[in-house]
Amino acid sequence: MNKVTIKDVAKEAGVSISTVSNALNGTGSLSEETKQMVLDVANRLNYIPNINGRGLKTGSSKMIGFYTISVNGAYFYELVDSMYTECEKRGFGLNIMVTHDLNLIASHALSRRVDGVIIYQEAAEMKRVEEILRVNEVRTVFLDREIEDKYIGSVVFDSYQGGIDATNYLIENGHKRIGYINGTIGNYDCILRTKGYKDALAQHGLEYNPAWTIEGDFREAVAYKNMTEYLDNGGEIPDAFFACNDLSAIGVMRALKEHGYSVPEDVSVIGIDDIEVAKYIEPGISTIKNQISGQGALAVSKVFDMMSGENGDIKRLPGRLVVRNSVKNINGTN
Amino acid sequence: MNKVTIKDVAKEAGVSISTVSNALNGTGSLSEETKQMVLDVANRLNYIPNINGRGLKTGSSKMIGFYTISVNGAYFYELVDSMYTECEKRGFGLNIMVTHDLNLIASHALSRRVDGVIIYQEAAEMKRVEEILRVNEVRTVFLDREIEDKYIGSVVFDSYQGGIDATNYLIENGHKRIGYINGTIGNYDCILRTKGYKDALAQHGLEYNPAWTIEGDFREAVAYKNMTEYLDNGGEIPDAFFACNDLSAIGVMRALKEHGYSVPEDVSVIGIDDIEVAKYIEPGISTIKNQISGQGALAVSKVFDMMSGENGDIKRLPGRLVVRNSVKNINGTN
DNA sequence: CTGAAAGCGCTTACAG
DNA sequence: CTGAAAGCGCTTACAG
Numbered sequence A, B: 001m002n003k004v005t006i007k008d009v010a011k012e013a014g015v016s017i018s019t020v021s022n023a024l025n026g027t028g029s030l031s032e033e034t035k036q037m038v039l040d041v042a043n044r045l046n047y048i049p050n051i052n053g054r055g056l057k058t059g060s061s062k063m064i065g066f067y068t069i070s071v072n073g074a075y076f077y078e079l080v081d082s083m084y085t086e087c088e089k090r091g092f093g094l095n096i097m098v099t100h101d102l103n104l105i106a107s108h109a110l111s112r113r114v115d116g117v118i119i120y121q122e123a124a125e126m127k128r129v130e131e132i133l134r135v136n137e138v139r140t141v142f143l144d145r146e147i148e149d150k151y152i153g154s155v156v157f158d159s160y161q162g163g164i165d166a167t168n169y170l171i172e173n174g175h176k177r178i179g180y181i182n183g184t185i186g187n188y189d190c191i192l193r194t195k196g197y198k199d200a201l202a203q204h205g206l207e208y209n210p211a212w213t214i215e216g217d218f219r220e221a222v223a224y225k226n227m228t229e230y231l232d233n234g235g236e237i238p239d240a241f242f243a244c245n246d247l248s249a250i251g252v253m254r255a256l257k258e259h260g261y262s263v264p265e266d267v268s269v270i271g272i273d274d275i276e277v278a279k280y281i282e283p284g285i286s287t288i289k290n291q292i293s294g295q296g297a298l299a300v301s302k303v304f305d306m307m308s309g310e311n312g313d314i315k316r317l318p319g320r321l322v323v324r325n326s327v328k329n330i331n332g333t334n
Numbered sequence C, D: 001c002t003g004a005a006a007g008c009g010c011t012t013a014c015a016g
Helices: A005-013 A016-024 A032-044 A053-058 A073-089 A102-110 A124-135 A159-172 A190-204 A220-230 A246-258 A292-307 B006-013 B019-024 B032-044 B050-056 B073-089 B102-110 B128-133 B159-170 B188-203 B220-232 B246-256 B291-306
Strands: A064-066 A093-098 A114-119 A141-142 A152-157 A178-181 A242-243 A267-271 A287-289 A316-317 A320-322 B063-068 B093-099 B115-122 B140-142 B154-155 B178-180 B240-243 B268-273 B284-288 B314-317 B321-322
Touching: A005 A016, A005 A032, A016 A032, A016 B032, A053 A064, A053 B050, A064 A073, A064 A102, A073 A093, A073 B178, A093 A102, A102 A114, A102 A124, A102 A152, A114 A292, A124 A152, A141 A292, A152 A159, A152 A292, A159 A178, A159 A190, A159 A242, A159 A267, A178 A190, A178 A220, A178 A246, A220 A246, A242 A246, A242 B050, A242 B073, A246 A267, A292 A316, A320 B178, B006 B019, B006 B032, B019 B032, B063 B102, B073 B093, B073 B321, B102 B115, B102 B128, B140 B291, B154 B159, B154 B291, B159 B178, B159 B188, B159 B240, B159 B284, B178 B188, B178 B246, B220 B246, B240 B246, B246 B268, B268 B314, B291 B314
Parallel strands: A064 A093, A064 A114, A114 A141, A141 A152, A152 A316, A178 A242, A242 A267, A267 A287, B063 B093, B063 B115, B115 B140, B140 B154, B154 B314, B178 B240, B240 B268, B268 B284
Antiparallel strands: A093 B093, A287 A320, B284 B321
């Protein structure tokens, strides 16, 4: 390492390292002259401060950390973009760590490499880290689970309500026999959407028929494959399908089309998310918009609020119905 | 800060801090007994090492840093995903910093918060940082410009060849009057694609007609707006358009359709990128695929190669023609 | 207005 | 096998 340190700058400038430090940080009371001279030398030597040395003393980094691993493609950019915008407003940077190493989260936060933490990890072993963050009063927002503590909060999409809304929209349009494309079993959002679907049916006195549920895992290819098998095996076609997410909706629509069914003429389909392709595909997919950028922005601002002393809480963001052409109104048709 | 430090662990365990450090890192020669005892205490106290303290001494973090600001939506995830996979193979993590603060790059690298650096910043003031990275032998790969030095390299999409290939594909399909949708003026990729377009025309003795160039900036809405104006003003429709990127292709196709032109029956369109919607939209867009994930993976592996002593170089990744339905073969038609 | 000194939390020869 | 001590690069009272 031929790195130039504060010591080198001090020697070259003929002053003490305290003076260099003060000049660099605009602290202390230096003559304008000395300060400018030191700054010039630092610049000439291409001096770059070692942030580890600094961090050891100051304990703040003006950085928010986002720790993630399993982020669905299209979401990722929107999340990051909205978070960054929100951080920048406050003069903070955004540090995204893509890693499975949960210890890193605690380690970064406790070493004050980040002043606040946002987490999107579907890891079960999160408990220990959570406890450490809690004890150390690290301001933390979870995006993938609901927790509430003094300085820990959650900002999540209201998947239960999303399931209700999607199903209700089909019902309003006259559909009675409503099937379902499942997501990954055990997944938090999936569980809630499924519950919303069933509850909406029950509230309207409609039949929940397990035979009309097709398994999936949020991926287009899997939804396509399973729907193809379903049709090949002579599966019954209900009035409509509610797909756990848009990608699955796209998959089943492709399978239906290949088997000669027209959407929405023969069967309606609704999704959740409103991914970009939902509006480009033919027919455009009606869906419940998952407002990712709102989630990102809110998560960041909640972290800042907690840094100012506010308590943690759970925020459930409502989806918004986006009507396109994949659902047919069949009221009065039969 | 009620943080527990190595000192607390030492006191609680009744040993010296050296012993704790050695136990934690598996260094030195401790009795299995002491080691286990210390580990237990550390665990019980929820001890998390301060990585600033460590970093100050060791000078390695097993992290690759990706510094970016202007990343186009769909790309971002693919880039990050491929980079992460490549890092993980080597037991490294990926640290993404979204920031305008170029000094942070140098500062992270010189403080060894990251062992290697990948940069995607379209900033002009990059020069000074570049110089610092060079002098300090920081292994660096640029994704948005071509540089070659001992430990600095580039991995870029071959935009010039992309422009040639797209134009040639139109020519092979019998098109002679070929228009162009421009990207952001001054943009590196845009300049090269434009040059490829013109050179391909020249090589085939075809006319380059500036009247057939429509301005743009890579965004769909802008391409749509400009093409709409072009058509409203009675602009001439050539045989085909080569759009600087897929989003622009989508924009012009929408404008053309609204004005009663059918793609590819009345006019052909080709893009560059192969974004996800290119295959979902109607008609599917023929395009030159920009292999983002290859770029991410190659960038990371080049950083590692340079860490093993290899020199920097410039890699230009070729695109790949993806044929869909937006280009009509009109050979022998006239 | 400037500098000597202590200390942030860790690691690493080295002595015992 | 274990511990005392120096030092990584910085900041921050405090003395002068």
